[in-house]
Amino acid sequence: MANISVVDISKIGLDAGDPSAEDLLSVGRDIVAAFRGSGFAYLQGHGVSQQLQDKTFADAKGFFQLSEQEKLQYERFVKTGFNGYTPIGGENNAYANEDGAYLIDYKECYDLHVKGEDYPSAVCPALGPQLELFGSHCCRLTERLLAALDAALGSGQLLTSCHRRQLQPGGCSEMRVLYYPPVPDGLPEGTVRCGEHTDYGTFTLLFQDDIGGLELLTPDQKWEPAAPVPGTILVNIGDMMELWTAGQLRATKHRVSVPAGERRRAAARQSVVFFVVPDDKTIVAPLSGDPSYQPVDAGAFLRKQFAATYPKFSEMRVK
Numbered sequence: 577m578a579n580i581s582v583v584d585i586s587k588i589g590l591d592a593g594d595p596s597a598e599d600l601l602s603v604g605r606d607i608v609a610a611f612r613g614s615g616f617a618y619l620q621g622h623g624v625s626q627q628l629q630d631k632t633f634a635d636a637k638g639f640f641q642l643s644e645q646e647k648l649q650y651e652r653f654v655k656t657g658f659n660g661y662t663p664i665g666g667e668n669n670a671y672a673n674e675d676g677a678y679l680i681d682y683k684e685c686y687d688l689h690v691k692g693e694d695y696p697s698a699v700c701p702a703l704g705p706q707l708e709l710f711g712s713h714c715c716r717l718t719e720r721l722l723a724a725l726d727a728a729l730g731s732g733q734l735l736t737s738c739h740r741r742q743l744q745p746g747g748c749s750e751m752r753v754l755y756y757p758p759v760p761d762g763l764p765e766g767t768v769r770c771g772e773h774t775d776y777g778t779f780t781l782l783f784q785d786d787i788g789g790l791e792l793l794t795p796d797q798k799w800e801p802a803a804p805v806p807g808t809i810l811v812n813i814g815d816m817m818e819l820w821t822a823g824q825l826r827a828t829k830h831r832v833s834v835p836a837g838e839r840r841r842a843a844a845r846q847s848v849v850f851f852v853v854p855d856d857k858t859i860v861a862p863l864s865g866d867p868s869y870q871p872v873d874a875g876a877f878l879r880k881q882f883a884a885t886y887p888k889f890s891e892m893r894v895k
């Protein structure tokens with residue numbers, strides 16, 4: 577089991593009133609301390625209700641259990657724009673096995689990036705509105721987490737202000753529901769559910785079911801499980817936060833492997849991910865002013881990563 581700290585954020589969680597500056601600072605310091613260890617933290621006392629999570633998982637499952645033909649009517653970057661369905665093999669974190677064979681991620685997902693567009697209303701009316709609702713809770717929590725990080729990192733309101741458009745009331749940074757189908761025999765050696773990668777944005781909120789398989793790469797290059805801890809959200813640093821902190825907080829590599837054992841391979845896995853990404857055109861550079869890092873345009877970086885992992889992104893027909 578990876579060494580990931582549990583941080584109690586109830587003083588700034590959604591069940592707390594408006595957090596005081598003192599609470600933001602103390603919780604922010606705890607989160608930063610946890611991030612320094614592993615780049616990950618389990619957040620307890622977040623206030624995103626279990627009922628809301630369960631309904632979101634159930635609605636997502638309802639969508640993924642539709643026929644491939646129904647889901648492909650909403651294929652992301654092909655039939656739709658930034659919102660939509662990605663089938664198995666549609667997004668891959670480029671990696672190869674020992675024979676040099678290129679492997680695909682054995683996963684499906686549905687993304688909601690732009691509110692109100694291209695929802696799969698004809699085949700799964702519940703999904704779009706439910707993701708909007710879930711996203712709005714994640715946005716409110718994210719606002720508090722950004723304020724806490726601003727306080728702990730001494731960055732004034734810089735982080736908060738770089739996410740303003742993403743976090744407008746009811747807005748969605750990038751909600752993604754993932755479905756990892758049962759793993760059949762006969763896939764190429766080394767196939768995993770989600771290949772190793774870092775996340776591209778500021779940080780990521782991850783809700784996972786109890787199947788397991790998520791692993792992170794430790795500083796001594798070992799893969800260790802980031803097992804689900806009931807009642808918590810797992811949060812991890814993305815590439816933009818690593819740059820803002822000049823590498824003091826690391827975007828840790830992670831992947832979703834196929835758990836050993838027949839029963840686990842036969843079980844589908846679900847997760848819900850909320851990628852917090854800076855507003856488009858944000859120029860990210862170390863808060864400390866460290867000149868040894870090149871500033872990066874966060875939106876351009878995101879598109880570059882999409883182009884590298886999504887074969888269909890570069891030929892996007894729907895703009």
Ligand SMILES: O=C(O)CCC(=O)C(=O)O
Pocket residue numbers: 754770775782784790830831832846847849
């Ligand atoms: O499904 C998971 O547990 C992790 C997924 C992930 O890392 C991602 O979508 O970036």
Ligand SMILES: [Fe+2]
Pocket residue numbers: 773774775830
């Ligand atoms: Fe990830």
